[in-house]
Structure formats: C-alpha cells, structure tokens
Amino acid sequence: MTGGDEELAKDLGLFSALAIGIGTMIGAGIFVLPGVAAQEAGPIVVLSFIIGGMIAMINAFSVSELGTAMPKAGGAYYYINRALGPLFGSVSGMGDWMGLAFASAFYCIGFGGYLTTLLDGVVIPIPGLGSIALLPTIVLGPLVLADIQIGALIAGVVFVGINYIGAKETGGIQTAIVTLLLGILAVFALVGFFSFDWGTVTIDGGIAPLGYGEMLPGTALVFVSYLGYAKIATIGEELKNPGQNLPIAIIGSVAIVMVVYSILVGLMVGIIPYDQIDIDTPMSDVASVIFEGNLGVIGVTSITLAALLATASSANASILASARINFAMGRDKIVTDWLNEIHPRFATPYRSIAVTGAMILLFIVVLGGDLEVLSKAASVLHLVVYALINVALIVFREADVPEYDPDFTVPFYPITPILGVVFSLGLIAFMNQIEIALGLAFVLGAIAWYGIYARHETDREGVLSDYILSRSEEMPDAAVSAATAAKPSGRSEYTVVVPVSNPRTEAHLLSLASVVAKANDGVVQAVHIVEVPDQTPLVEGSKHIQRIDDESRKLMNQVRESTETVDAPVNIRTVVSHRSFEEVFDVARRENADTVVMGWGPDRPWTAGRAERPLEELTHDLPCDFLVLNDRGLETDRVLVPTAGGPDSDLSAEMARYMRDQLGSEITLLHVVDEGEEAEGEAFLTDWAADHDLENATIRVDASDDVEDAIATAARDHSLIVLGATERGLLSRLLRGSLAYSVVNEVDCSVLLAERPTKRSLWNRLFGSRND
Known part of the structure; x- marks a missing residue:
C-alpha cells in the first residue's frame, strides 16, 4: 500500500443513508411533542409540523450542495469554519455541541416518559415497609425529580456509558431500527385511519380554536423533530456515489419524515381532542383508543417499545455526533486537544463524552420538567447554525473558490439560501424569552471563548x-x-523560511529546509531578498519588483528543479529591502516562521557564534529556530552532533533525527569530559540520546577536555557537524571568542549552527558565562 491520505470504504448505499437521516429524526419529535404542541397550537399543529418540514427542506438543499462539494469533511461546523472563519466556526461548533446536548436531554425525557408507562404499576417490595415504585418521585430540597426525570437520568447514564466504552453503531443496525419503526408506525396509521373523526378536529366549526397566530409558535416548538438530516453529510466519504446519493438522502429523508409526521399528527388530533392528548406519551395514549381488547395491550406495548427504541437511537446518535464535533474543533485548535484525549482502553474521546454527558444530565435535572424549554433551546441553537450554513454557501459561491465544485447545486440561487437564513432566524422570534436567552448566552459564550482562547491558537x-x-x-x-x-492570530502550518541572496549559489539551503518541512508536514517559503541602495526609495524599487520577481522565480525554479529535495512544497517570492540581513528577521516574523535556514557569510554576524547582530541581541529574542549552514558541500551521510545539553542541543538533536529518518544519515553523538570522567560522560550521553530518540546513534566520549580539538578530530570522519549556538554573553564572547567560530575555521566539512529562541535577561545577554 502506498502512502497518502487514508480513505473510508464507500460501502453505504442510498437506503442506508436514508435510514441514518430518518432514524435520527423519528424520535421524541413524534413520540413526545404532538401532545405539547397540540396544547400550544390546537388542531392546526399538523400545519406547524409541515411548516417546520418546509424550513428544514430549504436548509437541506444548502446542506446537500455543501456536502457534495466537500464530501470528505462533511458537517455543518466544517462548512461554516471554512467559509466564514474560526469566529463563526466557534459559534457553530459550540452551538451544535450544546444544541445536541439539549436535544439529547429532550430525547432522554421522551425515553423516560415511555419507560414510566411501560413500568407503570411495577413496584419493589421492601420487607416490613411495604413497597416502592420502580421509578419513584424524588425530592431534593426545592428540587423535585418526577418519575419521568428519574427514567431520563437512567437513560442518559446508559447512553453516555455506551458511548464512553465505545459501543459501535452500524449502518445495518440503523437500517433495521428504521425499518421496524416505519413498520409499526404504518400499522398505527392504518388502524388509526378507521378511528379518525373529522368532528374531533373541528371545534365550533373551525380548525383553529386557539387562532392561526399560534401556528408559528407551534412550528418553533416542533422544529427539533427535524434536526437529524444534516448528519447524513458527515458520512459523505463513506457513501457510494455521493454526488447523486447524498442530496437524495438528505432531501428525501426530510420529505419522508415530513409526510410521516403530517399523517400521524393529523390522525392524533382526529382521534382524541387536541386538549386531551397526553403530554408525556401521546402515541401510547392514542394507541389505547384505536386498539381494542387484547389487541389494545399489544398495540400500546408495541408503540411504547417503538418509542423507547426511537428515542434511544436519537439520543445515542446525538451524543455520538457531539464527540465528532469536538474532534473537528480540536483539530482546528478551537478547543483544547485535552478534551479529545483518547481513552487507553476503550479508544474513545472519553473526556469529551463525559463533559457532554454531564451537561445532558444537568439539563435533565434542571429543565427536565419542561419539555418545551428543552426542545426550543435545542432548536434555537441549531437554527443559528442552519442560518450560518446558508451564509457559508453564499460565500463559497460569491468568492468563486476554485476547489468548490459541488455535484449538486441549490435551485433558484441565491433566493433559496437567502430564504434559509431569513426563515431560520425568523423562527427564533417565535420562541419564548427563556429559550432565546439560553441560545444567546451560548452564542455570546462561544464568541468570548474565541476571543480569549481560540483566536490565539487556531x-x-x-x-x-x-x-x-x-x-x-x-x-x-x-x-x-x-x-x-x-482574524486569528494563531500559528499557520509549519513554515520553514529560506532567505536567499543568490539563488545560483545557495541551492543546498533548499535541500536542508525541505528536510525540516517534510518532517513537520510543513512548507518551505523561499524568499529572494534583493537589496537596493539607501538612495533608492523602496517605493521606487517596488516599481521594478515585477522584473526582479520574474528573474528571481526563474533562478529559484532552476534551483528547485536541480536540487535533490524530499517531497515538501516550496513557495517562492521576492522582497526588496535596504538591509538584506535585517529583512531576514522581519520576514521570519511576517511569515510566522517556525524555522529559518540560511547561509553563513562574511558580512553576517556568525563569527560571534549567534544569529543576531550585537545590537539586536541586546534588544530582542529570536523569532523562531535558526539554522545557519557554513556550506562546504552538503553531505549528510555521516553527521556529528557535539552536545553538552541545553536548548540549542535539543534543536541539534531534532535536526539529526530528521536527517536520520529521511536521508538515512548515520549519527554520532560527541561529549567532551575531563580525564577520568569517561563513565559519567558515557552515562550522560546515553541518557541524552534516549531522551532525544537517538538511541541508535553512535556514542563517542572524548576525555581530552579540549572541546575544539575533540570536535576537529571527530570531524575528520564525518561529512557534517550540527552544533548548538553559544550561550555566552556578548561581552564574554568579545573577550574570549566563540566555539562556533573556532570550529568552523578548524574543520573541513560543512557546519550547521543551530540556535533556539530563549528568554534571557539583559545581564545574561551582556555577561553570561555559560560554556558553549
């Protein structure tokens, strides 16, 4: 198998994708909400479900286009973060995460309601004290937990535990669940049709006794029933022919679920008066009416088991999805990777699941007595995300991103995504103040989190x-x-800057830089610095930048083509400056460089054994790691690394590992000690090698107590020396000289000077006397 990005097997067909969307949506939405929603809107609650489905359908078009354009990444968070940036990515990621937590709590309450119905009358005998209900009401001071909440808490602990230990959900299981659910609901609808009475729907000659104005508040309440379709986009990479099947699955699942909801809710309000439908278990309530005798027990039990299965599936899927969102945010450094640490035994992101689980249980305890708050809070956060999805689609289209090439496009662009934004945000206006306040609090919290943490990391x-x-x-x-x-202020991809003053003579720098970039999955930024006289204004010099840049690119491309480099991307550009050396540091800061690779020259301050000029050394620290090559022919087959410890020796060790792993270099470590201290020196070098993943390197201890002579002697058998920069202060070096300069002049092979940024006081900068 050759290297490259791993891909998931495309083994999910259209039916499996439909099953994922339908199975996620048909949960507490139909088994719990009709009773609450009917109290809110009256018999026209069926129109509330239809309007909610139409809004979901508009958004489904946008999700389908984005999903076919980016089937590998998938997910609302990715689309929004890519299009609108990490600020809105934080809002969508956090909103989706907390929205799923609210929805999971809502599903658990639905599960608890039907579990209570199933266990109604079941008691636990207690000798001498009588008996107690299996799901009792618990009073904790001012907090009263009803039996339904107790059942929901049990369900929540079980579902979180299943995800914690890593139980898998397969496409086959989901398909079986959906097939069973649809079968039970079809029987329910068929039998219920014969019990339907239009007179039950019409009250005082109308179908809206509470007024048509309650239709949209009802829609706001039931919209949580349509939150599952976007999940299909997250498995786009595993879907056969995603360009065709993904939009069919997303749009089709919404259409199917909307039809199912409309039929079932319409039957409910035509069988039992809207204000008499049970709030907690409406489906079981209606089943007890339409099924008679012994068949009634079977029917009610079947509906109850179906409800338990549906709410369990929805809750489990939501918890599973929340962990994936956290992983995506962790990858982009919007949340800390601590949250996504993998359990050593279960191989699951246990901390993320535990935090999500704690939020779910908290919502069940605090808000579980009010289904409306839970459902609407979940809807508010998801509606914000859906609005941002539509905005993201518009941005991708208008910015004309070259790689944005969807197989499916929304009809009537830009009207469709604009309507998606308007309807999604407009529906929030029909929520209650508490749900809007909860949603706004989480949105503001996400913005604050971005400003405090994510902006500096991503x-x-x-x-x-x-x-x-x-x-x-x-x-x-x-x-x-x-x-x-x-704009984020975090670091970009690993960048190795190579300042080049003469592209014809400094080809080896690109080779060395490519090794560093490849080891860190980074990029080489080759900068041809063209120095102009002080008499020439840079503005005037910039007028000739195109000519200079064209010449530079020809030279640099020749260098890149003729140089044996590992497979690392190399970007090329030209900079005009009055001070070519000082420009090196400016370029490093502008490019957010991780490493600078440059050459040794007579006009540069390397004779002092450090990267900076004397004045710069006293005023600031290095912006990144510096590697300075005194090039006598870059041969990396036998590399010598003298070390006495310290941060710069750490960088030397990194370079040795890079060359060993990518170029097959043989590494020798050298440590110089006083006579009679060979054993201590060998112990130090062995431990140092182990700490720096260089156990297979040759260890060489020199007891001559003459560092320069020891290095010069060892250099005769090596083709390259990697040497840490001096830690001596400026005045100390002026008086006593520098090891780096002495070594460069003593040996015949190439020398690579490695210096890592360190924080040093002004005193240490002047008088520091640490040994080299």
Missing part, C-alpha cells in the same frame, strides 16, 4: 475574510475592520 482563516481583505480598497471600511479584528 491558524485557519475563512474564505470570507480572505475575500474581504484581498479587496480591502473596494470594501466598506466597517467590513475590513471587522475582518481584521476577527
């Missing part, structure tokens, strides 16, 4: 900010200011 910028900032002169000042303020 490095991914969105298409929107790139689009605005690249056209800053054309854009309104407010838009440019907002994009700049929200």
Whole structure:
C-alpha cells in the first residue's frame, strides 16, 4: 500500500443513508411533542409540523450542495469554519455541541416518559415497609425529580456509558431500527385511519380554536423533530456515489419524515381532542383508543417499545455526533486537544463524552420538567447554525473558490439560501424569552471563548475574510475592520523560511529546509531578498519588483528543479529591502516562521557564534529556530552532533533525527569530559540520546577536555557537524571568542549552527558565562 491520505470504504448505499437521516429524526419529535404542541397550537399543529418540514427542506438543499462539494469533511461546523472563519466556526461548533446536548436531554425525557408507562404499576417490595415504585418521585430540597426525570437520568447514564466504552453503531443496525419503526408506525396509521373523526378536529366549526397566530409558535416548538438530516453529510466519504446519493438522502429523508409526521399528527388530533392528548406519551395514549381488547395491550406495548427504541437511537446518535464535533474543533485548535484525549482502553474521546454527558444530565435535572424549554433551546441553537450554513454557501459561491465544485447545486440561487437564513432566524422570534436567552448566552459564550482562547491558537482563516481583505480598497471600511479584528492570530502550518541572496549559489539551503518541512508536514517559503541602495526609495524599487520577481522565480525554479529535495512544497517570492540581513528577521516574523535556514557569510554576524547582530541581541529574542549552514558541500551521510545539553542541543538533536529518518544519515553523538570522567560522560550521553530518540546513534566520549580539538578530530570522519549556538554573553564572547567560530575555521566539512529562541535577561545577554 502506498502512502497518502487514508480513505473510508464507500460501502453505504442510498437506503442506508436514508435510514441514518430518518432514524435520527423519528424520535421524541413524534413520540413526545404532538401532545405539547397540540396544547400550544390546537388542531392546526399538523400545519406547524409541515411548516417546520418546509424550513428544514430549504436548509437541506444548502446542506446537500455543501456536502457534495466537500464530501470528505462533511458537517455543518466544517462548512461554516471554512467559509466564514474560526469566529463563526466557534459559534457553530459550540452551538451544535450544546444544541445536541439539549436535544439529547429532550430525547432522554421522551425515553423516560415511555419507560414510566411501560413500568407503570411495577413496584419493589421492601420487607416490613411495604413497597416502592420502580421509578419513584424524588425530592431534593426545592428540587423535585418526577418519575419521568428519574427514567431520563437512567437513560442518559446508559447512553453516555455506551458511548464512553465505545459501543459501535452500524449502518445495518440503523437500517433495521428504521425499518421496524416505519413498520409499526404504518400499522398505527392504518388502524388509526378507521378511528379518525373529522368532528374531533373541528371545534365550533373551525380548525383553529386557539387562532392561526399560534401556528408559528407551534412550528418553533416542533422544529427539533427535524434536526437529524444534516448528519447524513458527515458520512459523505463513506457513501457510494455521493454526488447523486447524498442530496437524495438528505432531501428525501426530510420529505419522508415530513409526510410521516403530517399523517400521524393529523390522525392524533382526529382521534382524541387536541386538549386531551397526553403530554408525556401521546402515541401510547392514542394507541389505547384505536386498539381494542387484547389487541389494545399489544398495540400500546408495541408503540411504547417503538418509542423507547426511537428515542434511544436519537439520543445515542446525538451524543455520538457531539464527540465528532469536538474532534473537528480540536483539530482546528478551537478547543483544547485535552478534551479529545483518547481513552487507553476503550479508544474513545472519553473526556469529551463525559463533559457532554454531564451537561445532558444537568439539563435533565434542571429543565427536565419542561419539555418545551428543552426542545426550543435545542432548536434555537441549531437554527443559528442552519442560518450560518446558508451564509457559508453564499460565500463559497460569491468568492468563486476554485476547489468548490459541488455535484449538486441549490435551485433558484441565491433566493433559496437567502430564504434559509431569513426563515431560520425568523423562527427564533417565535420562541419564548427563556429559550432565546439560553441560545444567546451560548452564542455570546462561544464568541468570548474565541476571543480569549481560540483566536490565539487556531491558524485557519475563512474564505470570507480572505475575500474581504484581498479587496480591502473596494470594501466598506466597517467590513475590513471587522475582518481584521476577527482574524486569528494563531500559528499557520509549519513554515520553514529560506532567505536567499543568490539563488545560483545557495541551492543546498533548499535541500536542508525541505528536510525540516517534510518532517513537520510543513512548507518551505523561499524568499529572494534583493537589496537596493539607501538612495533608492523602496517605493521606487517596488516599481521594478515585477522584473526582479520574474528573474528571481526563474533562478529559484532552476534551483528547485536541480536540487535533490524530499517531497515538501516550496513557495517562492521576492522582497526588496535596504538591509538584506535585517529583512531576514522581519520576514521570519511576517511569515510566522517556525524555522529559518540560511547561509553563513562574511558580512553576517556568525563569527560571534549567534544569529543576531550585537545590537539586536541586546534588544530582542529570536523569532523562531535558526539554522545557519557554513556550506562546504552538503553531505549528510555521516553527521556529528557535539552536545553538552541545553536548548540549542535539543534543536541539534531534532535536526539529526530528521536527517536520520529521511536521508538515512548515520549519527554520532560527541561529549567532551575531563580525564577520568569517561563513565559519567558515557552515562550522560546515553541518557541524552534516549531522551532525544537517538538511541541508535553512535556514542563517542572524548576525555581530552579540549572541546575544539575533540570536535576537529571527530570531524575528520564525518561529512557534517550540527552544533548548538553559544550561550555566552556578548561581552564574554568579545573577550574570549566563540566555539562556533573556532570550529568552523578548524574543520573541513560543512557546519550547521543551530540556535533556539530563549528568554534571557539583559545581564545574561551582556555577561553570561555559560560554556558553549
């Protein structure tokens, strides 16, 4: 098997994808909400379900387009983070996460309701004290936990535990669950049809005794029933022919579920008056009416078991999805990777699952007595995410991103995504104040989290900010200011900067830089620094940048093609400056460089044994790791690493590992000690090698107590020396000289000077006397 990105087997067909969407949606939405929603809207609650389905359908078109454009990544969080940037990515990720926690608590309450019905009358005998209900009501001070909440807590603990230990959900199981559910509901609908009475629907000659104005508040309540379809996009990589099957599965699942909901809810309000439908277990309540005699017991039991199965499936799927969202956010450094640590035994992100589980149980305890709050809070957060999905689609389209090439496109663009934004946010207006406040609190919390933590950690910028900032002169000042303020300040991908003053003579620097970049999955940024006289204004010099840049690129491309480098991407650009050396540090800071690789020259301060000029050394620290090559021919077959410990020796060890792993270099470690201390020196070097993953290196201890002579002697058998920079202070070096300079002049092979940034006081910068 050759290297490359791993792909998941495309073994899920259209029916399996439909089953995932339908199975996630048909849960507490139909088995619990009709009773509560009917109290809210009256018989026209069926229209509330239809309107909710239509809003979901509009959003499903957008999810389908984004899913076919990016079937590998999938998921609302990814689309929004990629298009709108990490600020909105934080809002969508946190919103989706907490929305799933609210929804899971809601599903658990539904499970608890039907579990209570199933265990009604079951008691536990207690000798001498009588008996107690299996699911009793518990009073904890001012907090009263009803029997349904106790059942929900049991369910929540079980579902979280299943995800914690890593029980798997397969497409076959989900398909079987959906087939069984649809079969039971079909029988329920068929039998219920013969019990339907239009007179039960019409009250005082109308179907809206509470007024048509309650229809949209009812929609806001039942929208939680349509939260599962977007999950199909997350398995796009595993789907056969995703360009065709993904949109059919997403849009089809919404359409099927909307029809099922409409038929079942319509039957309910035509069998039992809307204000008499049981709030906790409406399906069992209706089943007890339409099934008679012994068949009634079987019918009610079947509906109850179906409800338990559906709510369990929905709750488990939501907890599972929350862990995937956390992983995606952790990958983009929006949340800490601590949250996604894998359990050593169960191989699950146990901390993420535990935190999510704790939130679910908290919501059950605190809000479990009010289904409306749980369902609407879940809907508010998801509606915000759906609105952002539609905005993300518009951004991808308008920014004309080259790699954005969906197989399916939304009809009537841009009307469809605009309607998706308007309807999603508009539906929130029909929520109650408490649900809006909860949703707003989590959104503001996500924004605060981004400003405090994620903005300084993440490095991914969105298409929107790139689009605005690249056209800053054309854009309104407010838009440019907002994009700049929200721009992440974290590090980008690992970058190795190579300042090149003469592309014809410094080819080996690219080879060395490529080794470093490849080892860190990074990129090489080759910068041709063209120095112009002080008399030439940089503005005037910039007028000739195109000519200089073209010449530079030809030279650099020749170097890149003729140089044997490992497979690492190399970007090339030209910079005009009055001070080529100082520009090196400026480029390193602008590029957020992790490492700078540059050459040794007579006009550079390497004779002092450090990277900085004397004045710079006294005023600031290095911006990143520096590797300075005194090039006498880059041969890496036999590499010598002298060490006495310290941060710069750590960098030397890293370079030795990179060359060993990628170029097959033989590594020798050298440590110089006083006569008679050979055993201590060998013990030190053995431990140092183990600490730096260099156990297979040759260990060489020199007891001459003459570092320069020991290195020069060992250098005769080696092709390259990797040497840590001096830690001596500036005045100490001026008086006593530098080991680095002495070694460079003593040996015949190439020398690589390695220096890592360290925090040092002004005193140490001047008078530090640490040995080299």
